[in-house]
Amino acid sequence: xxxxKRSYYKHEEAKARDYSLFVIACEGTKTEPSYFAxxxxxxxxxxxxxxxxxxxxxxxxVLASAKKYMTEEGLNAEDGDSLWCVIDVDKxxxxxxxxxxxxxxxxxxxxxxxxxxxFEVWLLYHKLTDLKDxxxxxxxxxxxxxxxxxxxxxxxxxxxxxxxxxxxNAKAKDSQPGEQxxxxxxxxxxxxxxxxxxxxxxxxxxxxxxxxxxx
Numbered sequence: 001x002x003x004x005k006r007s008y009y010k011h012e013e014a015k016a017r018d019y020s021l022f023v024i025a026c027e028g029t030k031t032e033p034s035y036f037a038x039x040x041x042x043x044x045x046x047x048x049x050x051x052x053x054x055x056x057x058x059x060x061x062v063l064a065s066a067k068k069y070m071t072e073e074g075l076n077a078e079d080g081d082s083l084w085c086v087i088d089v090d091k092x093x094x095x096x097x098x099x100x101x102x103x104x105x106x107x108x109x110x111x112x113x114x115x116x117x118x119f120e121v122w123l124l125y126h127k128l129t130d131l132k133d134x135x136x137x138x139x140x141x142x143x144x145x146x147x148x149x150x151x152x153x154x155x156x157x158x159x160x161x162x163x164x165x166x167x168x169n170a171k172a173k174d175s176q177p178g179e180q181x182x183x184x185x186x187x188x189x190x191x192x193x194x195x196x197x198x199x200x201x202x203x204x205x206x207x208x209x210x211x212x213x214x215x
Contacts, residue, residue, distance in 0.1 A: 018044065020080035020201050024194075025050040025066045027057045027087045032119055034156045042202050042210070059087050063100045066110065075109040080201065082109050084194050089116040089184075090139055101182045111197075112182045115189035120146045122191040126159050126166040130173070131187045157214050164199065164207070167192045 022045055026032035033049045040047040050065045062085050075081035085104055089097070097114070104112040115121045118139040124131055127149050135141040146154075159166075170192040171177070175185050184190050199207060 017079055019046050020044065020082070021046050021048060021076070022194075022198065022201075023048045023050065023069060023075070023081070023083040025062045025069070025083065025085045026119075027059070027062055028119060029053075029057065031123075031154065032086055034154070035119075035123075035159060038157055038160050038210075039198055039202075042206055044203060044206065045198065045201050059085075059092050059096045059100045062087055063103055066100075066103065070107065070110070077109060082111060082197065084197075085110070085112045086119065086191060086194065087112070087114055088118040088139065089114060090118055097183065105179065105182070111179065111193065113189075113191045113194045114182060114184055115191055116184045116186050118142055119189075119191070121187060122166065122170060122189040123154075123159055124149070125169040125173075125189065125192075126162040129169050134187070136187045161211055161214055163195050167195045167199070170195075 022036075022039070024032075024036055024047060026036075026049065029052070033051075036047055036049060039045060050069060052061055052065055066083060066085055069083065075083060085100055087097070087100065101112050101114075104110040117136060120139070120142045121131070121136065123146055124134065124142070128134075134145045150158075170189050173188055174190070174192070175188065179193070182190060202210075
């Protein structure tokens with residue numbers, strides 16, 4: 001079902017708020033925004049996707065978008081706000097990725113979540129404990145493998161319901177855990193770190209309510 005985007009303005013009426021803002025600057029313009037949209041329906045978090053043109057998907061554009069947001073709006077640390085840059089290894093120059101990684105590591109409240117080679121690796125971990133039989137040499141191959149697991153087409157809600165298991169699966173395969181090791185090996189993803197942050201803020205009871213409503 002479609003999800004209504006909640007509005008968020010930096011200059012909201014000054015008062016104590018009971019939610020944390022998750023700002024997500026992602027490379028993709030369809031799958032990633034669709035995946036994270038359902039999270040905006042939880043009371044304790046708000047999700048804001050930094051939109052961009054389809055031709056502006058490189059890590060350099062994600063970096064520019066993140067820098068602009070931090071300069072113009074910033075984050076409220078007291079409320080647990082954070083900004084996450086979600087990108088793929090794909091075909092991008094390593095120096096471009098390192099520049100984005102350096103910005104996130106050295107900017108309070110900012111994080112980077114990379115998938116190798118693409119975001120669909122994270123989605124595969126929602127249904128698979130191991131990707132040993134998946135050809136991940138190219139992003140196209142990963143997307144084909146995902147499509148075989150979802151013959152009816154990608155449904156954000158159906159995948160989000162499985163996120164707790166995806167976190168377990170992806171974390172178990174992380175050969176170099178820790179934020180300083182932000183560049184994952186092939187068939188690995190760091191998006192589980194964003195998943196953990198979302199789950200922690202949402203809370204077990206609210207998460208279970210979401211699962212029960214969408215069974």
